[in-house]
Amino acid sequence: MTGYVIRRLLLAIPVLLGIVFVVFTLVRLIPGDPCRAALGERATDEICEPYLERRGLNEPIPVQFVYYLRELARGDLGDSYRQGRPVTQMLVERLPVTLQLSFFALLFAILVGIPLGIVSANWHNSGVDVATMITANIGVSMPVFWLGLMLQYVFAVLLKDTPLQLPPSGTLQAGVIIPPLYETYEWQVSGAVKTALDFLSKMHALNALFSGNMKGLADALRHLILPAFALGTIPMAIIARMTRSSLLEVLGLDYIRTARSKGLKEWAVIMRHGLRNAMLPVVTIIGLQFGILLAGAVLTETIFNLSGVGRALYEAITARDYRVVEGFTLVIAVLFVTINLIVDVSYAYLDPRVRLQ
């Protein structure tokens, strides 16, 4: 097992280097010089020359790539052209919102998708099955942004003044404040711990839970329902379809017939014998959903006005803030690779056959 993990880690290194190279190349290919992108179209050569000199942008491209790697190794993603702040600082502010949203979206997708798949496989070709599969097919075909906008309309306009009314944007209602943990509990913290707690405080639901602030938790969750539903629908449909087909395949195997012939109850056959083996491909599919979630976050956060990584990326693109685009794209890709790695390793843990290949 350890050997397998090490082998997978080593295999990930060239991919990560490749990602860095692709992102670097893409940004260098952007037409126009970086100085005028940063300082404006009317910057003169006298201003630009020292600017380029200072940042090493006059060097040949391969030298620049080495500089870039050196910066990355120090954990430096450069400064935003527009805001003049380090990209890493923006990332620390924005990432928690996206992580929390993705977490709840995935939670919804798993909690709804897997039971739907089981029901569908168990009553194969019945009305329930057909209905589930129609829902799943429509679910994978819907544009995320459209679903989000329609949810906003239904829950904020049509259901206005009913108990089902839900806020269409933002993360907390005006006036609701959930302070960081160190303020709630009056801890004396500094440095990395403070940064970590600040990071946590942007995940309002979690922060409220740890602070014991139930009113804040309820409000944070109310704001999360619509975006998480919009973002989680496609993964939910994919998980439901995968669970169904995988379970159907397993239920046709000999050992299931043996289990049935022993006189086991049907639910025990499905839940204890069938599902355990059927879950392997489902775990892989769940891991692959992170890509969809991260890409969908760009759209969902834009619609629901959440200041996460996705919306920051969109804003940076419209503002031509290339350093931010570069940094955020890089971080998203690295996150994606890391999660896939974790999925692969957990898959090997669940299925010993994988380790031997």
Add this chain to the structure above:
Amino acid sequence: MMTNSKLSSPEVASLEETVSHRPSSLWRDAFRHLFRKRSAIVGMVLLAALLFVALFHTLLATHDPEIPMLDIPEEVAAGVKKRMPPCVHLLGCPEEIPQHILGTDGNLRDFYSRMVYGAQWSLIIGFTTVGFAIVLGTLLGAVAGYAGGWVDNVIMRLMDVMLAFPSLILSIAIVTVLGPGLINALLAIGIVSIPVYSRIVRASVLSVKEADFVTADRALGVRSSRILFHRILPNALTPLIVAGTLGIATAILDAAALSFLGLGAQPPMPEWGSMLGAERNQVFTAPHLVFFPGIAIMLTVLSFNLLGDGMRDALDPRLNR
């Protein structure tokens, strides 16, 4: 044909022919199975409807899709306003108001006509991007699989890196480089889709490269290019068709997302994604301007998804029916 590969001696083959009434082929079987699947039929009907609208858009549209109606006196005099909700005379809309069955948009254009013109764009987007990706992916995959060695390694590692990005994020990054616009968005989505096809082609090249019929060809002195196009690629055709059909669905969704973000089709082009993006802030006051383009995108994507799933089942010889 494919299921009987074990029966190779001529006697058995002729016996086989006398037993079955007519010789069956993979494609004929596939079509029969496809037409038996309800979901695939739904997909085909939806697609046929879409094709009809796309082909006859000039006949179906009632107004010009891009020119505002400000200059048409009778429309203005009759009180046609911006973002008017749908008005259908048959459903009780007063006769004196001109009929706009899907309402008007923020620039006082007939929304129905814009929707009709949009159908062709979604099909063009789907087919061009996937066509581009299949051609390049096939070339890369075939070269990688056939050449092997370091060529294979370089090409496939590059594909791995491209797959390491969430596809929409990479297309956004590419469009940032190329500049916003429909052509660039299509190019970006096409580039991002290449790895899927190159992997499929490489896998089938590897699986038949050492087969006897290829060795025989090589012994006869057949050119490499001929072996590739006449012997190896036909084996990759079925998985490519299935992946391509499903890929069209993804491409249409991604293109709509790029247009929605303002990186793809630019106004006034009647493209569904950009129509939706242009009116998204009006969702609370004029929901029809968001609802209809979204439904249209969804039905288009659904038709390709259903058809692709159906074809996968129909073309899979392992499924015993």
